[in-house]
Amino acid sequence: MRIKFWGVRGSIPTPGFPGDIKRRIKEALIESFKLDPHPDRLDEFIERLPTSVTSMVGGNTPCLEVTHENHRLIIDAGTGITGLGIEINLHHLTKELSKPRPSPDGVSPPLRPIDSDLKPQIINLLLTHTHWDHIQGFPFFRPAYQPENIINIYGDDAALIEEALTVQQSSPRLFPVGLKNTGADIRFHTLTGDEMQIGPFRISILPLPHPGGSLAFKIHAGNGTMVFATDYEFRDGAPDANQNRGLLTKFLEKADVFISDTQYTYLENLTKEGWGHSNPIKVAEMALYSGVKKLFLFHHDPYYSDTKLFDMLDMTCAYIELLHPLNNLDIKLAIEGQVVDL
Ligand SMILES: [Zn+2]
Ligand SMILES: [Zn+2]
Numbered sequence: 001m002r003i004k005f006w007g008v009r010g011s012i013p014t015p016g017f018p019g020d021i022k023r024r025i026k027e028a029l030i031e032s033f034k035l036d037p038h039p040d041r042l043d044e045f046i047e048r049l050p051t052s053v054t055s056m057v058g059g060n061t062p063c064l065e066v067t068h069e070n071h072r073l074i075i076d077a078g079t080g081i082t083g084l085g086i087e088i089n090l091h092h093l094t095k096e097l098s099k100p101r102p103s104p105d106g107v108s109p110p111l112r113p114i115d116s117d118l119k120p121q122i123i124n125l126l127l128t129h130t131h132w133d134h135i136q137g138f139p140f141f142r143p144a145y146q147p148e149n150i151i152n153i154y155g156d157d158a159a160l161i162e163e164a165l166t167v168q169q170s171s172p173r174l175f176p177v178g179l180k181n182t183g184a185d186i187r188f189h190t191l192t193g194d195e196m197q198i199g200p201f202r203i204s205i206l207p208l209p210h211p212g213g214s215l216a217f218k219i220h221a222g223n224g225t226m227v228f229a230t231d232y233e234f235r236d237g238a239p240d241a242n243q244n245r246g247l248l249t250k251f252l253e254k255a256d257v258f259i260s261d262t263q264y265t266y267l268e269n270l271t272k273e274g275w276g277h278s279n280p281i282k283v284a285e286m287a288l289y290s291g292v293k294k295l296f297l298f299h300h301d302p303y304y305s306d307t308k309l310f311d312m313l314d315m316t317c318a319y320i321e322l323l324h325p326l327n328n329l330d331i332k333l334a335i336e337g338q339v340v341d342l
Contacts, residue, residue, distance in 0.1 A: 001068045001224035002341050003257065007060035007080020008334040010231075010263050010277070010299035011133050014059035017305045027053045051335075052310040057300060058336020061133040062230060064259070068221035071199035074125045075217060075228055080336070081137035089142050092119045120148030124198050126191075127155040128230055129214040130164035138165060139175045149184040154198075156207070156215055158188035191215070206251045208232035209244050210276040218251060224342035226257040227292070230299045233276045245286065252290035256342045259334060260287070262297040265312055280316040280331075288320060288329050294342075296334040309333055 028049055035045060046054060061078025072088075074081065123143055128134060143149050155161045165186075169179045179186070195204050204218040209232055216229035229248060234241045252258055263269075263277035280297050287295040297316070300309055313333050320327055 001066060001219070001221045001226065002339060003226060003259075004065040004067075004340075005058070005080075005296075005334050005336055005338045006063040006065060006084045007076075007078040007137070008058050008298055008300055008336050009061055009078075009133075009302055010261070011061070012302045013061055013079050014300075014302040016056070016059065020306060023307065024053050052306060055335050057306045057309050057333060059302075060336055061136060062128075062299065063137060064228060066201070066219055066221075066226070068200050071201065071221075072124070073198060073201055073203075073219065074123065076128055076134045076230075077125060077136075077138040077141065078133050079137040079140075082140040082142075085140070085142040085144075088121075088123070089118055089146075092121055118146055118148075120146070120150075122150045122152065125151060125153045126203070126217055127153060127161060127215075128217070128228070129156070129210065129212060130161055131212065131214075131231065132168070134231075135165060135168065139169055139177070144182045144184045144186065145177075147183040147185075151184050151186045152189060153186065154189045154191050156191060156205075156213060158190040162188045204251070206247060208248070209234065209238075209240070211274075214276075216248065216251060218255065224257070225255045226259065226342065227252055227255045228259045230259070230261040231276060232261055233274070233278055234282070235273050249286050249290045252287065252292050255290070255292045257294045257296065257340060258287050258290075258292040259296040259298045261299040262312075262316075263299050263301045268301075280312060281319055284316050284320050284329070284331060285323070287331075288324060288327055293328065294330045294332065294340075296332050296340075298334040300334075 031049055032045065060080035062076040063078050063080030063084060064075040065084055066073040066075065074084065121143065138144065144151060153161060166179045169175045169177060191205050195202060200221045202220040206216040208214045208216050208229060214231040216227060218225065218227045234245045260283045261278045262280040262283050264272055264279050266279045266281040269279035284295060297313060310333065313331065317331050320329060320331065
């Protein structure tokens with residue numbers, strides 16, 4: 001099973017922060033003084049720089065791609081799904097790309113050939129919930145505009161999900177194309193029961209406490225198991241907090257990878273009780289006790305710079321090291337474009 005992060009930011013898309021490029025250049029130059037790199041070895045030098053210098057954490061809102069043996073699941077339709085949609089279309093061409101066709105009116109941009117030369121496909125999209133940051137990329141998802149395509153959308157309530165997606169495309173004043181007019185055959189499904197099978201993926205669900213609700217997914221394929229739990233809060237003092245934490249801890253058993261909401265620092269989380277999000281300290285404790293191998297911090301706050309996110313990662317690792325010096329938990333930041341094999 002392979003996971004690719006197409007969107008890792010929570011709440012709103014986050015293009016970047018003023019000053020971040022200067023900070024990266026400065027840190028790279030400081031490192032270069034230590035190493036005295038020869039110009040021919042610059043690529044090698046850049047590879048040795050810290051991830052916080054060479055990688056942007058990413059600004060697109062949530063979208064994951066999970067693949068196994070030529071089968072694909074998509075989870076959530078934040079703005080990250082737009083890039084995935086283009087890549088899906090490029091991989092389903094019936095013929096080689098030729099020169100872009102001229103536009104019919106000669107005024108608007110040339111039509112891109114990728115939308116008319118595609119093989120039909122069935123796309124399966126799981127939605128954790130329909131808060132805007134998890135569906136706002138769907139109007140720009142190019143495979144939805146292929147009449148031959150079938151798009152199955154799964155979530156906690158088919159009718160409410162259809163309503164939410166319809167509303168965001170309900171008027172030309174919001175978006176020029178209505179959901180019913182995109183072209184593809186879009187089918188909505190309610191997830192019921194504890195477990196379902198889509199292709200090679202065995203999927204379990206767990207409802208999470210979040211304003212309006214959210215679903216965690218546990219996905220098993222081949223030899224790998226991952227859990228994706230975003231947008232949830234176990235508020236200290238809430239009557240069901242311990243019970244909900246226990247349910248997720250049990251849900252995590254035997255997971256190789258846990259991708260979790262950790263929107264706020266521990267301290268900020270205390271000031272934002274009831275906002276429906278988690279912090280990396282509590283999440284890492286849970287990951288440690290449930291025995292998962294790798295934890296990815298996800299749903300990054302849009303007001304946190306990359307520097308702050310890497311600091312948050314360092315503090316979380318240091319805390320877990322103090323708590324359990326012999327732990328084997330590998331903690332990482334979810335970074336847009338990153339691929340995880342398991
Ligand atoms: Zn969210
Ligand atoms: Zn939410």
